[in-house]
Amino acid sequence: MIQRERKEDPVVTMENVTFSYNGEPVLEGVNLSVERGDFVSIVGPNGGGKTTLVKLVLGLLEPLRGKIRLFGCPPASARHRVGYMPQHSQLDMMFPVNVTDVVSMGFLGKGGLFAFQRRVERDARVDDVLRKLDIADLRDRPFAGLSGGQRQRVLIARALATDPELLILDEPTSNVDPAHEGELFELLLWLNHRMTVVVVSHDIGFVSRYVRTVVCVNRRVVVHPTSEITGEIISEIYGSDVRMVRHDERSGGGECHV
Amino acid sequence: MSEFIGDLAKYHFLQYALATGLLASVACGVIGGYVVTRRITYLAGGIAHSVLAGLGAARYCRVVYQWEWLTPLLGAVISALIAAVVIGLVSLYAREREDTVIGAVWALGMALGVLFISRTPGYGEDLMSYLFGNILMVSPRDLRIIAALDLVVVVVVVLFYRRLLAVCFDEEFARLRGVKVEFYFLLLLCLTALGVVLLVMVVGIVMVIALLTIPAAVAGNFTGRLSRLMMLSVFFTALFTTTGLAVSYAADLPAGATTIIVAGAAYLFVLLSKRLLHSIKFRLAWQSKNITLQ
Numbered sequence: 001m002i003q004r005e006r007k008e009d010p011v012v013t014m015e016n017v018t019f020s021y022n023g024e025p026v027l028e029g030v031n032l033s034v035e036r037g038d039f040v041s042i043v044g045p046n047g048g049g050k051t052t053l054v055k056l057v058l059g060l061l062e063p064l065r066g067k068i069r070l071f072g073c074p075p076a077s078a079r080h081r082v083g084y085m086p087q088h089s090q091l092d093m094m095f096p097v098n099v100t101d102v103v104s105m106g107f108l109g110k111g112g113l114f115a116f117q118r119r120v121e122r123d124a125r126v127d128d129v130l131r132k133l134d135i136a137d138l139r140d141r142p143f144a145g146l147s148g149g150q151r152q153r154v155l156i157a158r159a160l161a162t163d164p165e166l167l168i169l170d171e172p173t174s175n176v177d178p179a180h181e182g183e184l185f186e187l188l189l190w191l192n193h194r195m196t197v198v199v200v201s202h203d204i205g206f207v208s209r210y211v212r213t214v215v216c217v218n219r220r221v222v223v224h225p226t227s228e229i230t231g232e233i234i235s236e237i238y239g240s241d242v243r244m245v246r247h248d249e250r251s252g253g254g255e256c257h258v
Numbered sequence: 259m260s261e262f263i264g265d266l267a268k269y270h271f272l273q274y275a276l277a278t279g280l281l282a283s284v285a286c287g288v289i290g291g292y293v294v295t296r297r298i299t300y301l302a303g304g305i306a307h308s309v310l311a312g313l314g315a316a317r318y319c320r321v322v323y324q325w326e327w328l329t330p331l332l333g334a335v336i337s338a339l340i341a342a343v344v345i346g347l348v349s350l351y352a353r354e355r356e357d358t359v360i361g362a363v364w365a366l367g368m369a370l371g372v373l374f375i376s377r378t379p380g381y382g383e384d385l386m387s388y389l390f391g392n393i394l395m396v397s398p399r400d401l402r403i404i405a406a407l408d409l410v411v412v413v414v415v416v417l418f419y420r421r422l423l424a425v426c427f428d429e430e431f432a433r434l435r436g437v438k439v440e441f442y443f444l445l446l447l448c449l450t451a452l453g454v455v456l457l458v459m460v461v462g463i464v465m466v467i468a469l470l471t472i473p474a475a476v477a478g479n480f481t482g483r484l485s486r487l488m489m490l491s492v493f494f495t496a497l498f499t500t501t502g503l504a505v506s507y508a509a510d511l512p513a514g515a516t517t518i519i520v521a522g523a524a525y526l527f528v529l530l531s532k533r534l535l536h537s538i539k540f541r542l543a544w545q546s547k548n549i550t551l552q
Contacts, residue, residue, distance in 0.1 A: 060430055079434050086430060095295055095427050096484045105424045109435035142482030162435065 009072040010035050011166050011196045012057050017066030019052055026052050030066070030221040034166075039192045039210065042200045044217035050200045051087070053217055054168055058084060071165070080109060083164030083195075085155045087171045088148075099138045099146075099154050100126050106161025129157045133187070148175030152184065160191075167191060170200045185210045262504045274401055275393045275513070279499030281404045282456040285411040287492030289453030290474035291484055292446055296426045299471055301447070304360035305341045306454045306466040308367025312337025313388045313458075314374030321378050330388075331400050334458055335407070338451035341367060346447045350440055391462030391514030393503065400459065407452050414449060415488075422446060423484060460499055461514035472521040473498060476528050498524065 012034040019027045026049045034040055042050050055061040056068055059075030070078040083106075103126045130136040133153050138146065143154065152172050159167060169188075173181050188197050189210060199211065216222045266272050293302045316333025319325040341363050349356040375385050387395060396404075415422070424432040425442045433439045457466045477490035502517025509516075 058434060060433065080436050082434065084431060084434055086428065090430075091428055092295075092297070096478060096482050096487050097423070097427055098483055101423065101483065102427070104420070105427070105431060105435070108420065108424055108432065108437060144482065158431070 011038075011071060012198075013067075013069045014056070015067040017056065017063045017068055019049075019056060019061065019063050025219065027056075027217075027221070028219055032215065032221055032223060034196065034198065034213075036196055037192070038196055038213055039189070040196075040198045040213045040215055041211040042198065042215045042217055044202070046202055048218040050202070050217050051170055053215075053221070054084075054170055054198075054200060057168070058082060080162070081165045083159030083162045083167045085152070085159045085167075085169040085172060087174065088151050088155060089174070093144050095144070097143050099130070099135075099141050099143060102143050102154055103129055103157045103161050106158040126161070129161050132160070133157050149177070149180045149184075152176060156187075164195060166196045166198065168198045168200075171202070172199060173201060262507045265507070271394050271396075272507070274396045274398065275503055276500065277401055278393055278396045278404060279460055279503055279517075280496050281401070281408050282460050283492050283495035283499060285408045285456050286453045286470055287473055287477075287490075287495045288411060288415050288488045289450055290470045290491050290495070291477070291488035292422070292426060293450060293453075294471050294474040294478065295484060295487070296446070298447075298450070299467060300357060301345060301360055302450050302454055302470055303467045304345060304364040304367075305338050305447070305451050306458065306463055307364045308341035309334045309338050309455060309458050309463055310371030310388060311367040311374070312371075313384075314371035314378070317384060318374040318378045321380060329399070329403075330384075331403050331455070331459065334455045335403075335452065337367065338455045339448055342447040342451040343444060346444045350443065387462070388458070389462050389464050390512060391458070391460055391465065393460050393513045396459060404456055404459065407456055411449055411452055414445070418442065418445065419485070426484075461517055465514055465518045468518045469495065469498065469521060472525045476525055479528055479532060494521075494524070 010033040012032065014030050014032040017027060017030040017032075018025065030053070042053060044050050052061065056063055057070060057075060058079050059068075059070070068075055071081060072078075100123065104122055106129075107122060107125065127136060127139065130139060133156060135150065135153050135157065138150060138154065143151065146154065152175075156169065156172070159169070167188075172184060172188075176184060188199065191197060212225065214224045216224065262272075266276065293299055312333035312335070313330045314333075315337070316328045316330045319328050319333075345356075345360055345363055348354055348359045352359075371388075372385075421432070421437050421442055422445070424435070424437060425439055425446070429439050432442075453470065454466055457469050461469050473494035474487060474491040476494050477487045480490055481487050498521040499517050502520045503513050505511070505520065506513040506516035
């Protein structure tokens with residue numbers, strides 16, 4: 001049976017999804033739907049299952065129970081339409097690649113195995129993406145020698161090189177100083193005009209200022225429009241750790257009142 | 259040293275030895291780049307030691323059944339490939355601890371090899387040359403097989419370079435791009451197996467790891483790109499094997515061990531000079547800062 005995608009299909013749907021690592025439940029009874037063009041933030045405490053949720057959507061993990069659809073299809077067959085930025089702590093910082101090498105990886109998988117792209121052509125496209133992100137001068141720099149913020153941008157460039165309809169970024173603000181955090185979100189807002197954006201974060205502070213939908217993950221999942229985020233909701237997600245995640249003062253309030 | 263160059267013109271065995279070292283350098287420099295950057299040194303060690311099973315079995319079959327076509331080199335290729343696939347499949351699918359599996363294959367291969375050698379009539383001298391290398395025993399026929407293996411490794415790496423790079427750097431991202439990650443991981447292990455076999459001819463089973471990793475590690479100090487690291491690593495492997503051969507010939511020392519000592523000394527030298535340069539730079543910067551403060 002061929003599943004045809006309808007225009008109004010949500011980008012991501014999860015129905016009653018449960019996942020566990022070695023019998024230890026990580027996510028339970030998750031129901032979720034992400035609409036086309038939305039700007040979503042997935043928030044929750046560390047170890048609450050945010051990255052697991054993303055990996056389920058990408059088909060990198062299989063759910064124990066429940067149904068996941070990406071663009072209306074099983075995740076593994078539609079994930080090439082997603083641009084993904086992993087947490088950069090997952091990468092080996094001693095690996096000998098430069099910025100052009102990393103961004104070129106975004107062009108993989110187009111055409112067959114022997115569809116060689118001319119180097120000049122590829123480099124031109126890499127330049128294109130780097131210029132969009134304002135990092136064209138980093139082109140020949142070793143990836144290992146970049147600052148945290150520069151690395152994030154390079155990994156976003158790689159995700160954009162795949163020409164995605166959905167952009168998923170896992171912790172794009174870790175190791176980035178607050179000044180650059182703002183720039184990063186302006187960039188994501190700009191990208192949001194053309195694609196659905198999902199940002200994973202353990203930091204709820206900036207979320208309220210930029211995103212439209214907040215997905216709260218701590219084993220269970222609760223979805224809120226940003227305007228509904230209240231103190232009770234936050235303490236519900238974070239439990240007794242509320243004091244430690246009071247970012248609203250620094251970020252100037254927004255709609256997030258703790 | 260002049261004696262080595264003079265004899266090189268005279269003796270075929272010396273020419274073969276030199277050619278073996280140079281040819282092995284090509285495949286091993288390239289594979290060493292992957293082994294070091296992907297951090298699969300222990301895995302390569304496991305494959306190297308399991309090669310003894312192939313060497314022993316091939317020799318046994320030749321002596322007992324007169325299978326002349328089954329040269330020890332061919333036996334080594336077969337056993338290395340089997341070990342690579344077994345370790346790869348188990349670590350991909352069996353959810354066992356990878357290093358435990360490697361350790362088991364490592365020792366099992368050696369045990370099988372020792373059993374075959376003990377059952378083979380005649381002297382057990384070969385065991386020493388398998389373990390510690392005997393580059394002076396390489397035959398023209400071996401040389402042709404080595405050249406063929408070289409060609410296989412280089413062609414495969416050139417064809418799949420970008421995919422292998424993506425899989426080594428970020429497996430998950432490669433998978434999302436539709437790259438068959440498991441296939442390329444196994445391919446990488448099989449290439450490693452071929453590289454290991456070539457080096458067994460040069461320095462023997464026990465010392466393979468050093469010659470597979472040291473040149474790449476040295477090269478890593480001079481470049482931040484895998485392709486260049488591999489080319490430099492080929493150059494260093496050739497340099498170490500040739501120097502090792504020349505020194506060992508002049509001083510009447512075992513060639514394999516001498517090569518490893520040369521490589522190890524070079525590695526130490528590079529690390530120390532890097533450290534020294536770093537501290538000189540730091541001191542200069544500190545001094546100039548003090549001057550401006552005054």
